[in-house]
Amino acid sequence: xxxxxxxGAVTLFDLASVFWCGAPARLDPACDAAIARGAxxxxxxxxxxxxVYGVNTGFGKLASIRIPAEDVxxxxxxxxxxxxxxxxxxxxxxxxxxxxxxxLISLGHGASGVRVETARLLxxxxxxxxxxxxxxxxxxxxxxxxAPLAHMTAAMMGHGEAWFGxxxxxxxxxxxxxxxxxxxxxxxxxxxLINGTQVSTALALAGVFRAHRALKASLVxxxxxxxxxxxxxxxFHPEIHALRGHAGQIDVAAALRALxxxxxxxxxxxxxxxxxxxxxxxRCQPQVGGACLDLLRQAAATLETEANAVTDNPLVLAxxxxxxxxxxxxxxxxxxxxxxxxxxxxxxxxAQRRIATLVDPALNSGLxxxxxxxxxxxxxxxxxxxxxxxxxSENKQMSHPASVDSxxxxxxxxxxxxxxxxxxxxxxxxxxxxxxxxGVEALTGAQGVELRAPLVxxxxxxxxxxxxxxxxxxLEDDRYMADDLRIAADLIADGGFDTAVSxxxxxxxxxxxx
Numbered sequence: 001x002x003x004x005x006x007x008g009a010v011t012l013f014d015l016a017s018v019f020w021c022g023a024p025a026r027l028d029p030a031c032d033a034a035i036a037r038g039a040x041x042x043x044x045x046x047x048x049x050x051x052v053y054g055v056n057t058g059f060g061k062l063a064s065i066r067i068p069a070e071d072v073x074x075x076x077x078x079x080x081x082x083x084x085x086x087x088x089x090x091x092x093x094x095x096x097x098x099x100x101x102x103x104l105i106s107l108g109h110g111a112s113g114v115r116v117e118t119a120r121l122l123x124x125x126x127x128x129x130x131x132x133x134x135x136x137x138x139x140x141x142x143x144x145x146x147a148p149l150a151h152m153t154a155a156m157m158g159h160g161e162a163w164f165g166x167x168x169x170x171x172x173x174x175x176x177x178x179x180x181x182x183x184x185x186x187x188x189x190x191x192x193l194i195n196g197t198q199v200s201t202a203l204a205l206a207g208v209f210r211a212h213r214a215l216k217a218s219l220v221x222x223x224x225x226x227x228x229x230x231x232x233x234x235x236f237h238p239e240i241h242a243l244r245g246h247a248g249q250i251d252v253a254a255a256l257r258a259l260x261x262x263x264x265x266x267x268x269x270x271x272x273x274x275x276x277x278x279x280x281x282x283r284c285q286p287q288v289g290g291a292c293l294d295l296l297r298q299a300a301a302t303l304e305t306e307a308n309a310v311t312d313n314p315l316v317l318a319x320x321x322x323x324x325x326x327x328x329x330x331x332x333x334x335x336x337x338x339x340x341x342x343x344x345x346x347x348x349x350x351a352q353r354r355i356a357t358l359v360d361p362a363l364n365s366g367l368x369x370x371x372x373x374x375x376x377x378x379x380x381x382x383x384x385x386x387x388x389x390x391x392x393s394e395n396k397q398m399s400h401p402a403s404v405d406s407x408x409x410x411x412x413x414x415x416x417x418x419x420x421x422x423x424x425x426x427x428x429x430x431x432x433x434x435x436x437x438x439g440v441e442a443l444t445g446a447q448g449v450e451l452r453a454p455l456v457x458x459x460x461x462x463x464x465x466x467x468x469x470x471x472x473x474x475l476e477d478d479r480y481m482a483d484d485l486r487i488a489a490d491l492i493a494d495g496g497f498d499t500a501v502s503x504x505x506x507x508x509x510x511x512x513x514x
Contacts, residue, residue, distance in 0.1 A: 034110025042113035046187035076190035083150035086135030098202035112192035128178035141420030145199035158182030195312035200420035207427025223259035228448025249290030281353035330420035334403035439488030467500035
């Protein structure tokens with residue numbers, strides 16, 4: 001399904017489809033008139049004598065230098081080539097698709113001054129699976145994601161490299177294979193294409209999509225741990241959570257109740273259980289997971305707004321004036337990325353404590369040490385728990401807010417920056433760590449539940465265990481464990497674990513209507 005991008009109305013679902021599924025995207029043709037009006041106004045200014053930043057002047061600290069009309073095209077070309085200073089590994093394809101789609105949305109408002117044919121080239125590249133090779137490092141998240149977006153724009157001009165399908169090649173060759181001509185940038189077009197928060201926003205959107213997938217999986221792994229530890233479902237009683245009122249907490253508690261419904265293990269210790277209270281990692285799942293869900297929803301709402309925004313500079317306003325502002329400053333994205341990082345860290349932290357509870361015979365209500373079938377000769381899941389602890393601590397270190405950091409750049413012209421780009425990029429690594437932590441919890445939870453036989457868990461959790469067991473068999477004697485951890489983490493990452501339970505059971509990213 002092709003996603004039609006209507007600026008101001010693009011949804012999280014649209015963006016997730018581009019990211020997860022590689023859905024092709026194009027601008028709503030109704031945008032053409034506004035784009036053409038903006039481009040005509042910029043062409044008029046470029047032919048005149050009045051200096052307008054970025055149209056017929058230098059950039060940044062060089063804004064006071066007037067550029068003659070005959071050099072305007074050279075100015076834009078030089079801008080792009082000089083700004084191609086990105087370093088590091090290329091951004092993943094899903095991120096690059098999002099970057100290109102987000103740039104199209106921004107251009108579609110008609111306030112950027114680019115020509116219709118320039119937007120059409122970006123569309124055509126997406127349609128033909130031509131993805132610029134964009135190094136992932138080099139943006140400080142203000143004055144736009146200049147270096148990474150310059151690499152995107154350079155590919156449109158036939159410079160640098162691009163992926164044509166799965167093959168990496170010179171960008172000019174990729175365009176030629178698709179029958180596309182490189183663009184020669186007109187006045188302001190280079191600036192419009194590299195000013196903007198699209199790389200930071202794409203990375204943050206990827207982070208929130210991945211974190212939400214992990215959160216849903218964590219509810220399943222958490223329910224498994226609760227049943228394996230013979231924990232109580234009483235703390236998930238709906239009235240407890242209604243009395244506090246947080247939507248995320250209410251939703252998480254409802255999901256946990258549904259996941260545990262029908263468990264024989266739960267019923268076996270409902271009466272005559274000498275334990276009064278479970279540890280917080282079991283009992284407070286709605287409070288912790290719900291707070292994380294609320295954070296992710298808030299961040300997602302911010303990013304949906306940013307995805308629909310115009311974030312370059314200067315802008316062509318409705319009355320035809322061209323005004324310099326600061327929409328390129330990615331502070332909202334930086335804050336959203338920091339929120340997502342906190343949620344990712346806490347989802348992993350409480351999951352790790354549940355893993356530790358299950359492998360500890362002093363805490364796991366009669367299960368063997370480290371869930372080994374024959375403890376002593378077998379170490380079971382001893383070091384899998386240690387690995388989860390190591391990754392939990394890595395995520396703690398990475399969760400320090402990026403938005404509170406700033407450094408002046410460009411000869412102090414850009415003297416406060418957001419650091420949104422790397423603040424969002426760390427979410428890829430953090431969520432991968434979280435997938436491993438939850439993969440370990442899936443292994444410990446399933447093993448613990450199976451050791452409660454002949455009692456069985458709920459139908460929903462049996463379906464989740466079945467999805468796991470198609471890839472990773474139960475642990476009897478010790479074996480090479482690295483593959484088990486990787487496969488379990490991949491099951492979390494590709495959504496195969498949370499989608500094993502009934503559709504609609506787990507909370508979505510938008511939240512309930514209130």
